[in-house]
Amino acid sequence: MAAEENGVWGLVEVFVSGLQDGKAAELATGTQVKAGNCTVLQVVEALGSYLANSEPRTRGRGVQLLSQVLLQCYPRLTQKEVEVLVLFYENRLKDHHLITPHVLQGLKALSMCETLPQGLAVSILKAIFQEVHVQSLMQVDRHIVYTIITNFMRTREEELKSLAADFTFGFIQVMDGEKDPRNLLVAFQIVRDIIVKSYSLGPFVEELFEVTSCYFPIDFTPPPNDPHGITREDLIVSLRAVLASTPSFAEFLLPLLIEKMDSDVQSAKVDSLQTLNASCAIYGQKELKEFLSSLWSSIRREVFQTASERIETEGLSALHTLCQSLSRSVVGSDGEDLLDSFLNCVLQDCKHHLCEPDMKLVWPSAKLLQAAAGASYRSCYKITTSILPLLLEQYNQHTQSSQRRTIVEMLLGFLKLQGKWIHEEEDENALTGFKDCLCTVMYSALTDPNVQLQLVGIKALTALGSLQGLLSTSDMELVVDHLYRLIVEKDAQNHLAAMEASGSLARMYPSAFASRLVPKLSEKLQTDQMEPSQSSLRQRCLRALSAVSTHPCIVRETVPLLLRYLQHVQKGSILCAEGMISVCQSLHLLAMQCQQDTESLWYYHQTVIPCLLALAVQAALQETQTQAESPVLLDESVLTAMVPVISAACSHLSPELVTPSVSQVVGLFLHGDVSFLPENSFPRRFQPFQGGESEEKQRQLVALLMAFVCPLQRNVEIPELDYLLLELLTLSTSSRCPFAYTSASKCFAGLVNKCPAxxxxxxxxxxxxxxxxxxxxxxxxxxxxxxxxxxxxxxxxxxxxxxxxxxxxxxxxxxxxxxxxxxxxxxxxxxxxxxxxxxxxxxxxxxxxxxxxxxxxxxxxxxxxxxxxxxxxxxxxxxxxxxxxxxxxPKQVLMPELPSLLSLLLEALSCPDRVVQLSTLTCLEPLLLDASQILSLHMDTLVMKLLSLTCSPAMAVRIAALQCVHALTRLPLHVLLPYKMQVIRALAKPLDDKKRLVRKEAVTARGEWFLLGSPGS
Amino acid sequence: MVGGNQLENANPLIYQRSGDRQVTAQDEDEDIPDKIDDREIFDLIRSINDPEHPLSLEELNVVEQVRVKVNDDESTVAVEFTPTIPHCSMATLIGLSIKVKLLRSLPERFKVDVHITPGTHASEHAVNKQLADKERVAAALENSHLLEVVNQCLSARS
Structure with a gap:
């Protein structure tokens, strides 16, 4: 024991006297105490004389040693020891300034002690607030002070609150003037905790606000290679959390934000708007009341004048939140509804711009109104009832299509907002009174010759129709008639949009579409079939039939209709493959739409598959004189079009449902079992696998087998799988028809892929x-x-x-x-x-x-x-x-491999094969955007080869090469500048290329090269 | 004179943008040469940014396809542009931007003529004269401040 004691004395002496840090001693002491070889008391005793030394430097070393020991072993301290140490350290705070940092270290260790007796936390803090001028310390030491405070706030919340506002005031003094971002992050966190955990602020609300808001808006650019990784965004977010943490700051914060919104710096504007957004969320009428008009004029100014989409978005979102807060608050006893008067203001400033649908401010105004209307039911009601009559009237006053289009687009925006609130309060719908006028305007838009106006009209009508319970059955019938007209009209340009609208409205009003649209389309399909000029109309009808099939009861109408039409075409009235292909495409679209709806899909599966197979088998078994006369249905393109139809009918059905039809279909192909097909009286047996070479026609149908068995879910069992695989293998190597053997190989591969190991x-x-x-x-x-x-x-x-x-x-x-x-x-x-x-x-x-x-x-x-x-x-x-x-x-994977492959890629650029050139160029382009480092080493070769490819005989290669030359501009400027003139000169030639598409790329590339290193780019 | 950050024309009329040119089968055929036509020239200049609005010249109707004339065989291009207001102080700058864009984007054989639509600007004649003078255009582009504004007008919109 004595020896060890001596050891401690020795170590202490070495440390204190050796003015450079005796690392060994330091660690040894710490770890020895930790290991229990000596106690803290012994260390203190050993230090005794040094701690009282008259030379501040020596005292400092003594305190430093003690603090380091404490930092190592604070969990082992007893309550008694802590008490004594706290007293000692508090006293040391009054000592020479050289010692203060070490004292703080020790206090930090003590602040982490769980055994710290009641009351001492307060006394430590008081001592620090009183004795230390924090902002004259070094950054590290200031950080220690913040850490001590954080520690206490975490563990001694009750005690600190007994200090009441003194604590807040003390902290304000501590952080006042802080400049280091690392410390600021901690300090902001402390302020936030003070507010959120409701420490008493007393009379210091404004001071607390001042001490934090002076950093707003944050202007900080991290130094390059900053090891701390603090970004501007971190600071912004944590400061915003402070500023927007309490309504008590409102009276100070709002004027500040209004002022900063007027700043010339974009980022300051954005930050102000975002902070406004965050703080409005917690404010009520009381806080906002006084500032409403200035807030509104600032937001309006920003949205009206800005060039940046970002600011516009933030402005709108701030207005949205503002209105939300106003709507949330209960109307005061004096009956003054701030929301109402605020919206009046908004309406007054924006409304008249809506009457000038050609002018620039029409859209910002509409967006502002829509942002406000989106905030709550009340605001939506107020704005809608005031704006709708105006817009409807404007529609009638302006007769130009482009103006009308703007008006309908605005209407669309307001209609979309209704959907948000309509479920909440069903008794009172803002639109009820305007329904007829709205319908009239929509119909007028739909009959306008202007394509754009029609298109918006269709969209707005869809939005109107999607509002539950607004349109009556008779309205809907009229809507259906309009949509029908838009689909079948001669030169209809908006038929796709009309079909989409029909699809989404049919979900809500299936009977109107099933009874009105489907029969009309079917009728149109039957008439004038012979004329080839009608083929686009037929395609449109077919497509519309599938697009409208979004409800099971419509599916039951349209699927038989399409199949009947297919049979009709097959019977030979029109011998064209395109007809069949478009029916198949339409069936496929239909299947994709009902993929999620089991009822429709099961119906589809049961109806479509037997019918298609029957048609195909029938065609394959037909006796024909010559090979050339083979039925249209067996055309490769038709069979290929049938594949997705069958696949879509199988891939999403559950195993229980699909198993019976699997054995039927496999039986059909392996054994010629046709019993499940409708109209199954065929002249011969169907034997695609046995038929031999004379039966190539039957063999082609393997494609349909593939379409059926390959997309099945993995847990569906396929009967006679071995036999089937063997037959497919034989067919794939024996058939002479490429379509048949490729299909057999694909089918084989599809099955092998799913076979369990x-x-x-x-x-x-x-x-x-x-x-x-x-x-x-x-x-x-x-x-x-x-x-x-x-x-x-x-x-x-x-x-x-x-x-x-x-x-x-x-x-x-x-x-x-x-x-x-x-x-x-x-x-x-x-x-x-x-x-x-x-x-x-x-x-x-x-x-x-x-x-x-x-x-x-x-x-x-x-x-x-x-x-x-x-x-x-x-x-x-x-x-x-x-x-x-x-x-x-994906290029992320390619990036690490690039250096080894680059020489190969550059060689590939000189390869005469166009396919290789093209695919190498497409491969290089994304790399140019990301792997600039590596590529810039090969600039010479790269520029030379790319420029020479811009004169390649193949147009696609020229285009790709020019796109790469364009992509080069993303490389670092210093790499590019030496080549600027060379490239600009070389690109003059493709500017005169004979193909327009090449010239276009050349113009873009050359324009960018001109801008390189030039002012203003 | 209007205030510092006030715009000369704060609420201008806005026109619709024409969509991208449809690519036809003929455009994709390697063997058929496509002549440079009015629309192609218009496509070059319609997306130039206005110096004071976040809008393109097309949206402000400063340039229109009917005011673009090109003759590929004779290698001439003539573009008329219409300032939004007769006293627009930006007219020269807009003209310069159009001119620079065309010089950078067209083959050297072309003779480029850019001028104001007759009767739409107070100092039409002076501006036209400046734009037609090769040396003055070259000198203007030596001025780094002017070049900066022109380049901003020609940069792709971010």
């Missing part, structure tokens, strides 16, 4: 591998086998199946193949892109996240390596494969 899958894959290996040797099958290989590889790459590496390597090796090389290179596009019909998320395929990244990291090194080893004439294949892979990747 296990023996069954391994066997299937084994046989595929064999087939591929042998097929690639043989001369006839090679293209077919490549197709199969591509699709199977894709299926496995998507699900991370271990075999995918082997298959991809096979593909890479095929790049050098004299016959299949280019096709294999294009195949890489297939591997990494999304396919619309199979193997995508909508088909419930097993797609792992980031499969592209994985594919990239696994295969790009191989491609690069083989590229360098390849013969000169094979290199384009590699570049093409590479650029497909690179193009598919």
């Amino acid at each position: 296990g023996e069954q899958l391994d066997e299937v894959l084994c046989s595929v591998m064999e087939r591929i290996e042998s097929g690639l040797v043989d001369g006839f099958d090679r293209t077919r086998v490549l197709t199969l290989l591509l699709w199977v590889t894709k299926a496995l790459v998507l699900r991370y199946h271990p075999l995918n590496t082997q298959l991809t390597d096979k593909l890479i090796s095929l790049l050098t193949d004299w016959e299949l090389g280019p096709a294999a290179a294009d195949g890489f596009f297939l591997l990494v892109s999304d396919t619309p019909d199979v193997l995508n998320k909508a088909c419930h395929a097993d797609v792992r996240i980031m499969f592209r990244q994985r594919f990239f990291t696994e295969n790009v090194p191989k491609l690069v390596q083989s590229f360098h080893a390849a013969d000169e004439d094979k290199k384009p294949n590699y570049l093409k494969a590479l650029s497909h892979v690179l193009n598919s990747l």
Whole structure:
């Protein structure tokens, strides 16, 4: 023990006398006390003489040591020790100024003590407030004072509150004049806590406001490479939290904000408006009353005059909050409704601008009124009832379409706001009285020849119709008639908008649409079919039928109608593929709309699939004399259009519902079981897999099988899967028709992708591998086998199946193949892109996240390596494969890899293949925007190659090259300036390009280059 | 004279912007040359910003497509612009912006003529003379303050 005691004495002496920090001693002492080798008391005893030394520097060292020990071991102090230490430290505060920082350190340690006796917190704070002039300390030491206060506020709230307003006053003195952003953040937090935790402010409200508001608006730019990471935004937010924390500040804050809003600095305006917004949210009538008129004129001025959208948005949002606060407050006993008089003010200043629909201020005024109206039911009611009659009258006074359009657009804005309140107070609707006038105006807009006016009219009518319970049945019938006219009218330009409107209104008024619009459209569809000039009208009707099917009861009308029409077309009255394709497109749209609605979707599934299959089988079995005479329905484009129709009917149904029809459809294709098809008396048996080569027509229908089985959810069991897979495999390598064997490969891949891992899958894959290996040797099958290989590889790459590496390597090796090389290179596009019909998320395929990244990291090194080893004439294949892979990747992933690939990309720019050039350019463009650092090292090459590509014979390449030259301007200025003149001169040539689209890009690029390093840009 | 931050014409008439030019099948055909036409020239200048409003020259109706005449074969362009008010002090600046934009965007073979629509400005003649004088235009662009304003008018709207 004695030895240890000596040890302590020794360490203390070393520390105090050694004027440079004896780190070892310091730590040793701290850790020794912590480890229990000596007590704080012993340290104090050992320090004894030093603490009383007459030399302030030595006393300082003594106190410093003690404070550091305390900081290490404050949790172990007893209550008694704490009491003594507090007394000692409080006294030391009166000591020499050199010592103060160390004393504060010690107090900070003590402030964290849980054993600090009652009352001492107050006494410490009092001592600090009294003895220390905080703002003459260093930043670190000031920070300690704030920390002490924060600590006490956290643990001794009750005690501090007993100090009443003295505490607040003390703190005001502490922070008065603070300049360091780090400290300000803490200080703002303390002020906020003082207010939020309701410490007494006493008479010091204004002082507290002054001491914080003097920083408003915050003007602070962090130094470059600031290690503390405090941003201007941090300070703004924390100051705003203080200023907008209490209504007591209102009388000081509001005049300040009004003044700062007039500032010339944009950011100050924005900050003022945002702070106003935040503080209005907690203010009531009492606080706002006095300032309402000045607030309004400031907000109005900002919104009217500003050039910046940001300020406008903030201004509107401040007005919105202001009105909300006014609406919230209870009307005073004197009966004066501030909201009412405020809105009167707003109306008075804005209303007359609405009468000048050509002038600049019309929109700011409308926006202000709408912001106010959006605040509450009361304000909405008041503004609407006052504005609507005016706008309706204005509509009739102005006869020009463009003016009318502005008026209807404003009406639309006000109508949209109604929806917000209409559910709350159903008894009194601001619009009821104007319904008829509104309808008249809308109808007049819908019949106007001006397309823009019509369009707004349609939108406004939709908004009007969506307001529950406003329009009667007879109104709706009139609306439907107008929409019908807009859809079928000759040269109708707004038919799409009219269809969209019908779709959304049909949800609310299904009977009106089912009884009026659907029969009329159907009738239109039947008449004048023979004329080819009517084809656009037919398409419009078909599309409208699907667009309006947003309610189950309409779906039941439209689906049979469309199917009947399809049969009608098939029977041969019109022999054109486009007709069928547009019916299919319309059916597909319809299916997409009812995807969420099980009832409609189930009806659709049951009705559409048997009908389409029956039609297709019928067509495939028809006897024809020659191959050329094959039915239109078997046209590849028609079958392709049918695929999404069937897929959409299957992908979203639950397994229980869909299982029976799965076995029916699989039975149809494997065994020719046609029993579930309507009108199933066919001349021959349907045998797509057995038919042999003479039955290519039947084989094509595999596409429909694919459309049915591939999008099913993964838990739907497919009967006879092994047999089916085997048949598909055979078909994919034996058929001669590209459409048939590609569909078979896709269907096979789609199924393999979903097969659960296990023996069954391994066997299937084994046989595929064999087939591929042998097929690639043989001369006839090679293209077919490549197709199969591509699709199977894709299926496995998507699900991370271990075999995918082997298959991809096979593909890479095929790049050098004299016959299949280019096709294999294009195949890489297939591997990494999304396919619309199979193997995508909508088909419930097993797609792992980031499969592209994985594919990239696994295969790009191989491609690069083989590229360098390849013969000169094979290199384009590699570049093409590479650029497909690179193009598919998000640029964030590409960025780290760029340095290693950049030389390759630059080489690819000189590759004569246009596809490679184009995809390399599209790959480079986003990189130019982000990876400026790396690219700026290669400026010479980059500029030269890009400029030479601007004269490429291919238009798309020229455009892409010019876009890259434009993107170059985002690089750092000093990198660009040496090339400025060269680029501007070189771009003069594409300005005279023969194609307009190229000239346009050249103009944009050259304009930007001119602005580089020029004043005002 | 109006106050410092007051605008000369605070509530001007606003005109509708024409949409982007529709790309036709002919535009995308590699082999067919497209001649430079009025609309193309108009597209170059319609998005120039007004020096005092956050609006484009098209929205203020300062430029209109009917007042643009181009002859690709003879390599001439003539543009008339209409100041919003007859005493607009910005007229020269607007003209200069149009001129600079065209000089930067058209092939060198073109002769560019920019002038005020007859009868729409008090000092029409003087402004036209300034704009037609090559040397004065060049000298104006040497002035970094003027160049700054012109560049601001020509910058893409942020």
